[in-house]
């Protein structure tokens with residue numbers, strides 16, 4: 001059946017993304033709850049590129065750890081995307097707990113995140129804005145990657161991409177060092193840095209690299225992990241902004257210094273993502289085979305409460 005706004009009863013406003021208002025709604029025919037994202041398009045205006053990207057990317061994807069775009073339809077001058085509904089996201093799960101997450105739960109979310117990211121990369125899609133707030137969590141305990149407004153198709157046979165892309169992508173705390181140095185040619189490794197920062201945040205119960213602005217972000221990363229050597233990151237000096245930004249030489253530090261309470265296998269996994277040279281970061285597919293997921297404590301099914309949403313905490317910057 002062709003969907004229209006008449007197919008739904010709007011229940012409440014959930015939030016506002018860069019291009020549209022998101023509401024919770026009931027599908028009248030089935031009683032199912034869905035999320036509708038309404039994007040207003042003025043007459044004679046074309047669909048914003050971010051919306052177009054989101055639709056194109058999601059049409060390629062079908063995975064339990066990627067949000068499902070169920071329908072797209074017009075409503076007057078607006079464009080409406082109907083998504084499966086999720087009650088929580090990983091950012092508010094982190095906020096609502098005052099204690100670090102139990103390790104089996106960290107493994108559960110990390111494994112689902114990696115499964116979803118592996119699916120994106122297998123389909124040549126860069127997400128470019130992975131962060132806890134873009135990882136929806138259903139009450140049944142499924143993690144779903146969402147917000148494909150910055151997603152792009154890439155050519156996996158060319159490494160890095162043969163055409164320039166914007167470096168102004170990814171929310172600052174999760175932005176890979178090559179983007180911080182202005183890279184225009186990059187790979188899916190930008191998503192893998194973000195994955196490392198997210199898993200590290202789950203283990204540490206605080207963001208690993210909470211920079212206050214773009215320069216401070218680079219400062220926080222370099223001072224946390226140490227200044228990279230040319231051997232470690234051979235292409236660093238060719239990055240557009242490398243010679244524009246100067247910091248003192250920082251001593252080498254390991255991820256263990258950043259997350260002192262994590263287990264050795266957790267540190268090994270995170271350390272394989274938080275590598276300066278994107279070409280040396282582990283892939284999502286390989287990370288799924290990491291011994292972190294093969295040793296006790298094992299991932300468990302996590303069901304999530306819808307109730308405890310009201311704890312205050314710091315939020316990642318939204319740029």
Ligand code: AMP
Pocket residue numbers: 014015016017018019020022035037067083084085086087136146147
């Ligand atoms: P976005 O435009 O994707 O950034 O979404 C804006 C806000 O709407 C998010 O911060 C969420 O609070 C909410 N939201 C988006 N998609 C969903 C969904 N599928 N289920 C529940 N809430 C959502």
